[in-house]
Amino acid sequence: MSHSPVPPPVTVLGLGPMGQALAAAFLGAGHPTTVWNRTAGKAADLVVRGAVLAGTAAEAVAASPLVVVCVLDHDAVHAILGPAAGELAGRTLVNLTAVAPDRARATAAWAADLGADYLDGAIMVPTTLIGGPSSLVLYSGPGSVYERHRPALACLGGTAVHLGADPGRAAAHDVALLDLFWSTMSGIVHAFALASAEDISASDLAPYSKGIVSLLPDIIDEFADKIDRGDHSPDGSDLLSAATAMEHIIHTARGHGLDTGVLTAAHAVARRAVDAGRGSSSFALLAETIGGRPA
Template identity: 60%
Template sequence: MTAHKTPVTVVGLGPMGHALAAAFVNAGHPTTVWNRTAAKADGLLAQGAVLAASAAEAAAASPLVIVCVLDYDASDAILLPIAGTLKGRTLVNLTADTPARSRTAAAWAAEHGIDYVDGAIMSPTFTIGTPSAVLLYSGSEETYLAHAETLAALGGSHTHLGTDPGRAAGFDLALLNIFWTSMSGLAHAFAMAEAEGIDAADFAPFAQGIIGLLPESVTEMAGLLARREFPAEISSIASNVTTMDHIIHAAESRGMDPGPLGAVRPVAQGVIDAGHGACHIARLTLHYLNTRP
């Protein structure tokens, strides 16, 4: 059943790397794995994967090499010494890091005759191999398309975002910015509620209602930014800072850190001072862009 399937190597067997390797095995691809701690491969070996004795041996086993480790310092430590083995093969780097690191890695790969695609995994480990998985890619479209059928074993949706190798990482960090900023705000909101004697279970349904406003806000902000016009039809930055001040003062009155809004409030004031207080809050985006060094 595996004779017609492209062999795949997976380097790095943390939770995500393990999930990637398992998906390839389950889809019938001959799968070679390698990890600094070999014991992490035990479950995969029972499913039919093959453990390589070294990273070089792992790379030599397949035309398609997937790497998924902690960051690009970790991937560089593994990949740079085996550039000769990787030559002529395709390397898909699903390690999370910055767009700049992705572009540097792509340039290194090109110098060494390695076909390179950068990628980002936008869903948890348990989605890999299922219809819920979400993966983004950037870099050579030709290289991506040559292996798209094999990568489909990871399940879900696969989107090639363009030839800039850093584009997938750019999407990744911007999207995770939404998630982690929201999660930190949510944690602060639960703290504020508890400080006022509000039980988390009582608070949660109303928090869900507030979160339900976000999808429409995303669409609205995208449209405003596309037009570079920021009319505030309902509430302006100037009116919103009043609420921000109430939240900050209430938190501080309970001896709490002001949380994420403590960082946002001076940004909003900068926009107001620049004469844009009557604008929609999407106007803050241009302030962030204009304050880049």
């Protein structure tokens, strides 16, 4: 009788909501899974499902050839792994902690000095989607290392994308996409505050807000093409009209005593390009203005 091979062991360091979801996905795919967290009680449900709770981070690292860390930030990664550094040689460290690109590169160099392979990853979905078809995780680091562990990482579900050998590339995608998300979220709450100041309920504004958001996918594609080609011809409206619209919003918001810091900063960038004689250009030009290139 033939038996299917047992999937290789995996260690998960950090058992916040995302770490627990990652460990559960590995367990669900049959990987012997060792877990560790500074608060041991967070492992209880995973232990019931078959995970092994290590007594120390070093014991957890020593238990598996593939070590996945997902904690709060860069400092927490090194606070946890520092005492376990002696166990990392010959293993692969996959850092799924949200970090800045330069810190991902620094951690990759640190791991290499210890004799460990390194992949950096950016999780682009909430915990509830981990292990399912809608999951999306971006990875960067040596292609050979990614290919070696791709079957194990695949159990995190959905789509996995390897972005190249630069260990900071996944984090670079992450921060850029989070920039888009949180800038948009800031605009949403400011719009609701402005509407409320004019006695418009959030529920009344919401359907029209969704109409505005529905325009964004086409705008993203159009702007991406323009920016990559360096084409800043106007696209139905121009920077001067955009800056003028921003002024109306700022005037109204200030009249109600609302904080206008975010939009004032955005208006200043647009106004800088207009004052440089580029008022007839596309709003996409501001990607260059923000980058410090001459308007």
